[in-house]
Amino acid sequence: MYVAVKGGERAINNAHKLLAEQRRGDKDIAEIETDQIEQQLSLSVTRVMAEGSLYDRDLAALAIKQARGDLIEAIFLMRAYRTTLPRFAFSKPIKTAEMDISRRISATFKDLPGGQILGPTFDYTHRLLDFTLMANGEAPAEAPQGEQPVDENMPRVLDDILNYEGLIQDEPTPVDDDAPVADLTREPVKFPAGRDLRLQNLSRGDEGFVLALGYSTQRGYANSHAFVGEIRYGTVSVEIEPEELGFAIDIGDIELTECETVNKFKGSKTKLPQFTRGYGLVFGQNERKSISMALVDRAMRANEMGEQIMGPAQDSEFVMEHSDNVQSTGFVEHIKLPHYVDFQGELELVRRMRTEVEERLAKRDAEDGISHPKAAE
Amino acid sequence: MTAHPAPNARADQNHTADTPVDPHIAARQKWMSVLARTSRARLEAEWSDHYSTESWNHLREPQIGMVMVRGRAGGAGQRFNLGEMTVTRCAVTLSDGTVGHSYVKGRDRIQAQYAALFDAVMLRNGSASDFIDTLANEQAAAKRDHARKVAATKVDFFTLVRGEDE
Numbered sequence: 001m002y003v004a005v006k007g008g009e010r011a012i013n014n015a016h017k018l019l020a021e022q023r024r025g026d027k028d029i030a031e032i033e034t035d036q037i038e039q040q041l042s043l044s045v046t047r048v049m050a051e052g053s054l055y056d057r058d059l060a061a062l063a064i065k066q067a068r069g070d071l072i073e074a075i076f077l078m079r080a081y082r083t084t085l086p087r088f089a090f091s092k093p094i095k096t097a098e099m100d101i102s103r104r105i106s107a108t109f110k111d112l113p114g115g116q117i118l119g120p121t122f123d124y125t126h127r128l129l130d131f132t133l134m135a136n137g138e139a140p141a142e143a144p145q146g147e148q149p150v151d152e153n154m155p156r157v158l159d160d161i162l163n164y165e166g167l168i169q170d171e172p173t174p175v176d177d178d179a180p181v182a183d184l185t186r187e188p189v190k191f192p193a194g195r196d197l198r199l200q201n202l203s204r205g206d207e208g209f210v211l212a213l214g215y216s217t218q219r220g221y222a223n224s225h226a227f228v229g230e231i232r233y234g235t236v237s238v239e240i241e242p243e244e245l246g247f248a249i250d251i252g253d254i255e256l257t258e259c260e261t262v263n264k265f266k267g268s269k270t271k272l273p274q275f276t277r278g279y280g281l282v283f284g285q286n287e288r289k290s291i292s293m294a295l296v297d298r299a300m301r302a303n304e305m306g307e308q309i310m311g312p313a314q315d316s317e318f319v320m321e322h323s324d325n326v327q328s329t330g331f332v333e334h335i336k337l338p339h340y341v342d343f344q345g346e347l348e349l350v351r352r353m354r355t356e357v358e359e360r361l362a363k364r365d366a367e368d369g370i371s372h373p374k375a376a377e
Numbered sequence: 378m379t380a381h382p383a384p385n386a387r388a389d390q391n392h393t394a395d396t397p398v399d400p401h402i403a404a405r406q407k408w409m410s411v412l413a414r415t416s417r418a419r420l421e422a423e424w425s426d427h428y429s430t431e432s433w434n435h436l437r438e439p440q441i442g443m444v445m446v447r448g449r450a451g452g453a454g455q456r457f458n459l460g461e462m463t464v465t466r467c468a469v470t471l472s473d474g475t476v477g478h479s480y481v482k483g484r485d486r487i488q489a490q491y492a493a494l495f496d497a498v499m500l501r502n503g504s505a506s507d508f509i510d511t512l513a514n515e516q517a518a519a520k521r522d523h524a525r526k527v528a529a530t531k532v533d534f535f536t537l538v539r540g541e542d543e
Contacts, residue, residue: 055446055462056483086442088464088480093449093456100520102527110534118530146528149521159453171454181447181456195450196457203459237410238462238482240444245478247402250410251444251464252482260451281448283460297450 023068037061046255046284047071051325052078053185053204055254055283072206072325079326089240090181092248096258096281097159099234101150103285106157107228108262113161114154119233120285157230158260158277168262168275191317198300198316202293203282205323213299213313214292221311222299226261226278233257233285257282259290263298265305276305408499408509412492413481415512420491423508433494436468436476439486465489475501 024031038045038061048060052075059078067073103119106112118124155161162168182197189197202210217224235253242249259280267273278298280290299313312318322328365371412420443461450457466480467489477497479489498505 050460053460054443055460058484059463082443082461085463086440087461088442088444088466090445090458091447093447094459096448096452100524102523103530116532116534117527118532119527120530143526144529145522145525146531147525148528149524150528150531152524156452158451171449171451174455177456181458183445183458185458194455196455199448199450199457200459238444238446240464240480242466242478242480244468247406249406249480250413251480252413254446254462254482258452277451279451281459 023066032065034058034061034065037064043285044069044071044074046286047207047289048074048078050283050286050289051075051204051206052082054078054082072329076326076329089242092239092241094236094238094254094256096232096236096256097156098153099232099236099256099258100152100253101154101232102234104154104230104232104234105228106230109157109161112155112157114151117150117154121287154232156260158262162229162262162275166272166274169265169277171277171279189320191320192303193316193320195297195301198320199279199281199293199297201320201323202280202296205293206325206328207286207289207292209323209325209328210292210296211288213319214295216311217295217299217313222302222314223307223310224263224276224278224295224298226263226295226298228291229260229262229277231257231259231287231290233287255284257284257286257290259287259294261291261294261298268306276301405496405500407513408505409479409492409496411509411513411516412479412495414516415488415492417485417488417491419512420488420495423505424491424494427505428494428498431494431498432472433497434470435490436470437466439465439467439489441465441484441486444480467493469493469497471497471501473501 035058038057041061041064042057044064045057045060048063048071049055049057051071052060052063054060056078059081060074063074063077063081064071066077101117101119103121104114104117106116110116158168163170182194182200184197184200189201193201216222218226233256235255237250237253239248239250241247257280261278261280263276263278265274265276276298278294278296278301280293280295280297282289282293296313296319299311300316300319302309302314307314309315442464444464445461446459447456448459449455462482463484464480464482465484465486465488467478467486469477469490471477475497477493477495477500479492479496481489481492495505495509499509
């Protein structure tokens with residue numbers, strides 16, 4: 001039996017009005033502007049763009065404001081918005097080798113060409129609360145400038161330095177570079193998934209989930225001990241080749257963080273021992289995510305490397321089916337929505353099962369000549 | 378300390394590889410990239426100061442959409458879809474029939490419209506060359522200032538003398 005239930009409309013409207021009021025908070029305190037969020041909560045903006053899989057700082061700031069700072073809700077809003085837009089083009093592959101560097105470090109080479117460039121980092125801060133930010137919020141002094149700008153063509157640690165002796169695996173050079181690229185926003189994901197699909201999935205995957213899986217690989221749930229070969233964060237230009245023009249044009253810059261890990265590899269009968277690699281690339285400044293992504297990317301290459309699957313991070317299907325926080329939220333949270341009819345069904349089933357058991361027991365007891373009050377059960 | 382990357386492995390990373398030889402196209406690519414990075418207010422002000430008598434039409438109204446940004450595994454390997462970005466495009470026709478195009482990051486329709494208009498006047502007779510040069514210089518200066526601030530965060534390692542001399 002299906003019973004339509006009505007009557008929630010007024011309650012829902014009022015709930016949303018209450019939500020709006022609570023979002024605004026105390027009216028004696030100035031309302032936060034989206035451009036303040038865009039500028040001053042820039043790492044929240046970054047996360048919403050990366051996992052919302054849509055690079056637009058203003059929209060991410062709006063989503064954060066609307067979601068009261070709930071970043072997963074904001075990511076949901078971005079995902080919903082992107083479905084309303086047409087896709088004009090695919091970009092040419094961005095050139096991270098030509099990134100305008102804001103930060104670039106290597107944990108494997110101390111004196112690498114181009115140097116260790118710290119950039120705007122929380123590393124080496126003392127993690128003490130800075131009460132001046134709460135007091136009068138004085139504008140910080142302008143950051144000092146070096147005499148020379150940072151190198152324009154920063155060498156890449158893995159390709160330009162480590163590869164020198166053939167010590168590291170080449171990234172498989174695409175034989176057919178025009179081969180179709182998988183796109184999980186357009187086609188259902190099928191397993192086994194190629195590396196293109198895995199990287200797309202990880203880049204938009206939940207930061208916490210990817211972080212935890214990356215951590216698990218370090219704790220022994222995958223045998224892929226990693227060093228950070230290089231992390232670089234900065235801006236790259238995006239190029240497309242519109243049909244009506246017939247040549248490539250540069251449409252603007254986006255911020256990216258890239259991480260390349262150097263991992264252990266034993267070698268085989270046919271191959272000299274060689275380092276292997278994992279790759280992380282995410283929108284905005286997000287080192288935690290890009291390192292985690294590189295760890296999990298490497299772990300998911302287990303089959304390709306002929307490694308035994310011993311941890312969840314190596315199981316592509318497990319990782320990819322659970323990495324998306326919009327999907328996860330949808331399914332986890334949907335159980336709070338009305339399930340009255342389903343539950344009614346379950347309730348009737350349990351009652352029937354109990355009755356059956358009781359009747360069977362009573363029958364057996366009667367056959368055995370035992371009689372006792374039903375309540376004693 | 379440059380090495381010997383696998384042949385073709387970094388072909389796509391090499392900027393000169395895909396820069397067209399045609400100097401007209403190269404010049405147009407340059408100004409389109411400068412215009413894509415210029416604020417709507419700046420373009421609007423320049424247009425109303427110098428081109429307000431110009432008559433033109435939309436060939437294609439400004440339209441907001443997305444571009445799927447692609448990366449390469451390991452920076453040089455297999456291509457993959459990283460995520461999308463918002464982009465606005467526009468096409469205009471000047472009274473003499475010159476068509477200007479624009480594709481700019483973000484969702485500012487007016488910016489895209491003026492970028493297309495300046496593309497058209499540059500194609501017609503290059504009359505906005507000085508404006509484009511000024512913008513290009515400003516953009517380069519801002520980039521250089523930032524690169525100098527970043528350079529100030531470079532670590533200068535020094536080694537402490539340890540142990541005894543021979």
